Amino acid sequence: MTADNMHPFDPDEAIRRLRQAVRHLPAPSMFQLRDRGFATLFQQTVACMISVRTYEEVSLPASIRLFEVAATPESVLGLSADQIDALISPATFHERKAAQILTIARVTVEQFGSALPCDEAVLLSLPGIGPKCTALALGIACHEDRLPVDIHVHRVANRWGVVRTNTPEQTQIALEQVFPSASWLELNERLVPFGKSICTRLRPVCSTCLLLDMCQQTGVRNPR
Ligand code: SF4
Structure with missing residues (x-):
């Protein structure tokens, strides 16, 4: 993905694509x-x-x-x-x-x-x-608006480039500035299976990823 065909990161669009990407995967x-x-x-x-x-x-x-x-x-x-x-x-x-x-x-x-x-x-x-x-x-x-951040949420958000953080605690605070509060819990629900099966720690499946054109792939090496 070159800078020319990258799209600005759109949180609502990201949630829509995440729903689609994980629709066949088990929920957390x-x-x-x-x-x-x-x-x-x-x-x-x-x-x-x-x-x-x-x-x-x-x-x-x-x-x-x-x-x-x-x-x-x-x-x-x-x-x-x-x-x-x-x-x-x-x-x-x-x-x-x-x-x-x-x-x-x-x-x-x-x-x-x-x-x-x-x-x-x-x-x-x-x-x-x-x-x-x-x-x-x-x-x-x-039913409170909460954004639980585990290692998958932390890793994917940093790869997107929407946060630049070192710990899940920092990621939670930074992501709360990016996503509307109504989507915080769903972000965890979608990102955990996404991180386990698609945006994996080693060799993420970028070639077919639905979020590729809005992802900076920060720190990604050797993607599939
Ligand atoms: S394009 Fe690659 S690094 Fe970005 S979210 Fe998709 S799998 Fe992860």
Whole structure:
């Protein structure tokens, strides 16, 4: 792509093309859980924590196994740490995560009457919950305009050239200046599968990419 046939980056057009590009790819696991009816703030928070440093192919079935046995904080408290551990294994750090799930369930019941509040500070105070999980959970369960940025969102946005950042946290702040707030959550929903299958870390599939004419391909070497 030469400078002559490049188009200025248009956020709305980018979202439209992303929808088209990922239409046959599985949605990120938190969105799949939402669509299966596991959309409470407690469920989204716990599921996101299970997914930390774990492939979605492992963490999604692990969360479903847990929620099919215990979908509420009260029912989770009826399980032992060993029972939770067995349900979420082989997620990474499953033993530690089992103990953290019990703690989150206990805090939810004892401090908030069985439903976590849509409060960023509360979520960030829970064990194993960082900024990305907080943004995802508040976006999906509380319908807040949130822009969760993982490594895929960070990489693709920098390749487009719309941000020049070094960390996902910086990318979140910069992308919020580029995209309208109504599209922030969808940006995560589309960019995660896009980054996993098309704009991959090594050898992205630029030749057939629907966003090629608006992408600066910053730092891309040896594309397909
Ligand atoms: S053109 Fe290449 S670098 Fe740009 S978004 Fe598409 S796959 Fe990624």
